[in-house]
Amino acid sequence: MGQPLGTTDLESPQESPLRIGVVGCGNIIAAYLATFPRLTTVKLVAVADIDPSRAEAVAAGQPGVRALGVDQLLADPEVDLVLNLTIPAAHADIALRAVTAGKAVYGEKPLAATTDEARKVLEAAAAAGVVVGCAPDTVLGTGIQTARKAIDDGLIGAPISATATMVTPGHERWHPQPDFYYVPGGGPLLDMGPYYVSALVTLLGPVVSVIGAASHTRGTRTIGTGPRAGETVPVSTDTHVTGVLVHESGALSTLVMSFDAVATQSANLEIHGETGSLVVPDPNHFDGDVKLRSLGGEGWEVLPVSAGYVGSARGYGLHDLARTPAGTEPRAGGELAFHVLEVMESVLESAALGQSVKVASRCERPEAVPLTDLGG
Incomplete structure (x- = not known):
């Protein structure tokens, strides 16, 4: 398993990074890819997209990162947290599927297209005991x-x-x-x-x-x-x-x-x-x-x-989530x-x-x- 979602000290030594699987390889993923190498708390391990060629193109430029189908990524035991970079209309669906698979989820904004959908995500996450984070960071x-x-x-x-x-x-x-x-x-x-x-x-x-x-x-x-x-x-x-x-x-x-x-x-x-x-x-x-x-x-x-x-960029919310004490809401x-x-x-x-x-x-x-x- 990767690092537990929650530690007691912002600056405490890392056990192992939080393993990230990204769903959605559109324009915004480039900003996250630029940030990940700067963060010791997270590690990108897999990417998926409704268009497999886009996931394959991203994986080709990221050593050690696998291009998977969406269902494969959501079920993959090597993924601790799903970074949801899909379009807003798909945010709730992917988040719910990730939570159902027992994975933490961090999404691009908004959390969902409607509060009704967003409420279901938070309720499912609470029942599953997993963390939900969301941009903007x-x-x-x-x-x-x-x-x-x-x-x-x-x-x-x-x-x-x-x-x-x-x-x-x-x-x-x-x-x-x-x-x-x-x-x-x-x-x-x-x-x-x-x-x-x-x-x-x-x-x-x-x-x-x-x-x-x-x-x-x-x-x-x-x-x-x-x-x-x-x-x-x-x-x-x-x-x-x-x-x-x-x-x-x-x-x-x-x-x-x-x-x-x-x-x-x-x-x-x-x-x-x-x-x-x-x-x-x-x-x-x-x-x-x-x-x-x-x-x-x-x-x-x-x-x-x-x-x-200092010098933060898209993806620092994932670092902050990884370093948030267990049972505490991420910033x-x-x-x-x-x-x-x-x-x-x-x-x-x-x-x-x-x-x-x-x-x-x-x-x-x-x-x-x-x-x-x-x-x-």
């Missing part, structure tokens, strides 16, 4: 964590509000297979919102209710790159979403998530408190400058890096991912109903990450 980097430490240290006083802004004219300009961005389960909120909402919950705590509004301006999108360039894709989900999140702490966060607008000069994240304001780096990245403007101060100052995984864990999904789903529900919607789930504000340099 960008919240573990020095950008969000330095901002978290500034808030925890009282540098802005009691938090009052936040703004989160993501504006782009659409992913079809660069993604060769953008169809899933424009169907239910996609759209700017469910695609990019997990980065922003996960950061807001990490910084300000869980959300109790939301108010939302949404629209879309185009019925089709034109693919701009790859073998399908020039082909049109139908749009069947909202592509511009705004929302107000009421945190349990009383802080209010305002979201703007758009695949319709052109650009913005707004900061990706701003946090405002009684005695100061923070500009927080893009939550789609792991690092970046955190800027503080104090009440009575003369300007913005860049805070020194003071928390988070990029299933409970946070479920809460974030319910918040986003509630924003869309509120937009459809035209009224405030309560968020039923709660999650613990994830434990802060001390300044940690894994080297490499």
Whole structure:
């Protein structure tokens, strides 16, 4: 067997790495492949894809990694954890099959296409006694964590509000297979919102209710790159979403998530408190400058890096999961991912109903990450 899922000391010596099998060999796998060699806590052993040629191509470039069928990988006793990199519509199915096989699972965001599906994953995992983790792990980097430490240290006083802004004219300009961005389960909120909402919950705590509004301006999108360039894709989900999140702490966060607008000069994240304001780096990245403007101060100052995984990248959530004490929720864990999904789903529900919607789930504000340099 590989390393047990849970140890008692973040820096304790490794017994053996957590053996990873990846299902889904699309664009995003490249980021994980670049990170794995830097992590002694995990080891890639197998890959699978609905298109066997894609799995074979990945395995050919990774010494010792086997290309398997999806069913083979899920049943393989040499796989401790399934890294689920399938499209959002398949997240729950693969996660449930992995859990049923007695394997831990870590997925790309969102945890599932709906909270109903996500709830089944968490319930099955609890019954099987296996761990669930979920991207984004960008919240573990020095950008969000330095901002978290500034808030925890009282540098802005009691938090009052936040703004989160993501504006782009659409992913079809660069993604060769953008169809899933424009169907239910996609759209700017469910695609990019997990980065922003996960950061807001990490910084300000869980959300109790939301108010939302949404629209879309185009019925089709034109693919701009790859073998399908020039082909049109139908749009069947909202592509511009705004929302107000009421945190349990009383802080209010305002979201703007758009695949319709052109650009913005707004900061990706701003946090405002009684005695100061923070500009927080893009939550789609792991690092970046955190800027503080104090009440009575003369300007913005860049805070020194003071928390988070130094030089982190996609895959550090797997390291953090592997080093999480047994019986403890990972920082990029299933409970946070479920809460974030319910918040986003509630924003869309509120937009459809035209009224405030309560968020039923709660999650613990994830434990802060001390300044940690894994080297490499």
